Amino acid sequence: GDSVTQMEGPVTLSEEAFLTINCTYTATGYPSLFWYVQYPGEGLQLLLKATKADDKGSNKGFEATYRKETTSFHLEKGSVQVSDSAVYFCALSEDSNTGKLIFGQGTTLQVKP
């Protein structure tokens, strides 16, 4: 079945460092791909998405490119801030009718001043 694998955390960076969080997926068709962020004590917020191969999703300085050839959707940011500290989830959806999401296990990012 469909699945999402993320790099294990926690990831600890200094402020202004470059961020990469790896995400690979397994799917039978052509899924839409998402990154969600979960701040402490809050629900999930959609960070960015891409719906077809070679699409680049971007938001708040974060970017991810849908790579069908490598089945990947790595999250990047050029300069992280302390306020980016959160748990990041990669997810896919193959069912456009229901939008059912399949999530990775999450990667905790801690940014130190």
Place this chain on the structure above:
Amino acid sequence: DAGVTQSPTHLIKTRGQQVTLRCSPKSGHDTVSWYQQALGQGPQFIFQYYEEEERQRGNFPDRFSGHQFPNYSSELNVNALLLGDSALYLCASRDESSYEQYFGPGTRLTVT
């Protein structure tokens, strides 16, 4: 415009008891999905309700059941609670024009 709301925020139950969690979708959304997020894990899809019917179900036992009301709000019921049911339960409503899902803050259920 209120987002997705859930109640209660926290709940402590004893093994074998039953629990009901509630969700109100974002205004204008008629589809509600429920997810279970165990500690340190990603959310897992429980089921989705649309037009008061269960439209799709994930790999969860029949102890997990739900309901959707005419105003699109929804309940998640869990019977015969097990220790392993301890988790954050997230509700999401879906914008049928953008297909984006909006998540509530969750209900933290602890089973002792």
